[in-house]
Amino acid sequence: MRAPFYNGFQSHSIIKSRGEKIHIFDNIEKLRGFSFLGLIKYLLMRLQGKSLLVGGSCNGCGSCCRRLSLEGRNGWLRSVRDFKRIKSDYPEYQRFEMIGRDEQGFLIFNCSWCTDEGDCGDYDNRLLLCRNFPEKSLKFSGGSLPLSCGYRFMEVEPFEKSLNREIRKITNNEKNSDS
Numbered sequence: 001m002r003a004p005f006y007n008g009f010q011s012h013s014i015i016k017s018r019g020e021k022i023h024i025f026d027n028i029e030k031l032r033g034f035s036f037l038g039l040i041k042y043l044l045m046r047l048q049g050k051s052l053l054v055g056g057s058c059n060g061c062g063s064c065c066r067r068l069s070l071e072g073r074n075g076w077l078r079s080v081r082d083f084k085r086i087k088s089d090y091p092e093y094q095r096f097e098m099i100g101r102d103e104q105g106f107l108i109f110n111c112s113w114c115t116d117e118g119d120c121g122d123y124d125n126r127l128l129l130c131r132n133f134p135e136k137s138l139k140f141s142g143g144s145l146p147l148s149c150g151y152r153f154m155e156v157e158p159f160e161k162s163l164n165r166e167i168r169k170i171t172n173n174e175k176n177s178d179s
């Protein structure tokens with residue numbers, strides 16, 4: 001299980017970034033990536049009929065490139081051997097350098113392409129997982145956005161639900177004025 005909050009921690013998913021999953025398994029894969037507390041948060045949100053939106057924009061702080069976690073086929077990486085295997089299978093992941101472990105033993109990485117100014121050294125060729133950051137699954141997997149990040153997660157009522165409610169109101173008003 002991942003910690004509920006990781007300040008300044010970015011979660012990357014190799015599986016998702018490779019786009020190799022078969023669609024029917026998406027939800028199962030999604031649940032596998034949840035932490036226990038993340039699963040409770042997810043279920044509560046669904047029970048309240050809310051959905052998650054990503055708001056804000058990137059301010060270029062570079063925090064998500066300097067301290068991040070990686071997810072392999074068997075979950076968040078703890079094993080150096082697993083990381084070596086990933087680098088061998090997917091050479092594009094050689095840009096990531098291990099900088100330690102967190103208190104729960106998960107490996108922490110820095111991206112060697114991140115400049116001192118926090119920019120991507122090869123922005124046009126950055127990985128898909130970088131392009132997709134922050135993924136909504138981060139909120140439920142035990143990770144969190146870095147404090148300096150310009151994005152934020154927002155739990156909102158889905159637009160369709162609000163629209164239907166307004167349509168019902170208008171329809172009821174029309175019925176009442178006719179009677």
Ligand code: SF4
Nearest residue numbers: 065111113114120130
């Ligand atoms: S490839 Fe670029 S965007 Fe991706 S982690 Fe490295 S520096 Fe950041």
Ligand code: SF4
Nearest residue numbers: 058059062064149150
């Ligand atoms: S604002 Fe967020 S997405 Fe942009 S570089 Fe900082 S941590 Fe990464």
